[in-house]
Amino acid sequence: MDETDVALCRLLIFNSRMPYSELAKALGISVQSAHRRIQELIASGTISGFNAAFSVRAYRSTWVLVHGRSETGSVSKVLEDLNKEKEMDMVMVGSGNYLYIAGAVLDPGKVNRFTSSVIRTAKLAHPQVGIVYNPGLMDIEEEAVVYPMDVKIIAALKGDSRRPVTELAKELGVAPRTINRHIDRLLKGNLVHFSIAWYPQMSGDIVAAIHLRVRKDRDREKVAAALVKRLAMREIITYSFSDRPDFMICMAWSPSLLALNQLVKELEDDGIYEEVVPNVILDARYYEGIKGTAPPVSYKARE
Secondary structure (H helix, E strand, C coil), rough: CCCCHHHHHHHHCCCCCHHHHHHHHHHCCCCCHHHHHHHHHHCCCCCEEEEEEEEEHHHHEEEEEEEEECCCCCCHHHHHHHHCCCCCCEEEEEEECCCCCCCECCCCHHHHHHHHEEEEEEEHHEEEEEEEHHHHHHHHHHHHHCCCCHHHHHHCCCCCCCHHHHHHHHHHHCCCCHHHHHHHHHHHHHEEEEEEECHHHHHEEEEEEEEECCCCCCCCCHHHHHHHHHHHHHHHEEECCCCCCCCCCCCCEEEEEEHHHHHHHHHHCCCCCEEEEEEEEEEEEECCCCHCCCCCCCCCCCC
8 A cells, every 4th residue: 555545545434435536636636546546455455345334423322442452362262252242343453462442332321341341351451441532423412313214225335335326216216316315414414434344454564553642731632633744644543532531542554664663753752742652453353233233213303
């Protein structure tokens, strides 16, 4: 991969239904180049599918990240055993058996049950738990409303989020404008997540989870802006936590270990962070979790 491929993956992680024309415009490349790059990422296994699912906001759930070093003798077995946890979402496997375990917990009062269960299953030593903060999902006053037609559309897109609207309309027996209206409303309300099954280890490049502990005298919003500027097109996604405002985990791409070491040194030299710790990502696993069930549906309001 190069920086353009990384930026392309980032765009698709956040909205895998983006038309080729919009992807090309955002990256300053031709439509043909955008299409060719995506096909190459698919062929390499870096992208293995285009997914559609309701967001944690639609489920009224809480997104939790549990991470720590696993003391198990078989990470592969842990990944299989975690599939028994009905609220699992994803696991990233880092160097040294360091696991990042994400789940969407339906009942906020049962976050401890979920974290205790995955910590026990994964045999995590000194685990850390964070409630993932996403202002687009959490800082919205509007009520999250999902209609029966929304459920049908997302079910039809589940195996391929890039399916054409005309194809969906024919399958569901409605007009294309109806499909567009529902998808637009779901996107605007952050009720749906169109993403990709992303396996960075298949690229042969380096993707690292960089742990960043911010100095107490620094403003978090300014730090986040500085981080985006520093990483430019190398950032994939950054997790911040509502219960740990001084801590972030940034997934960042590097073409080599040398480039990763240089990036870590630059971040240390910025003087913004008390701690900069990289973990190279070796594997990833995605789970059905709550995505296998429909979110609360409204039958009262008009569609």
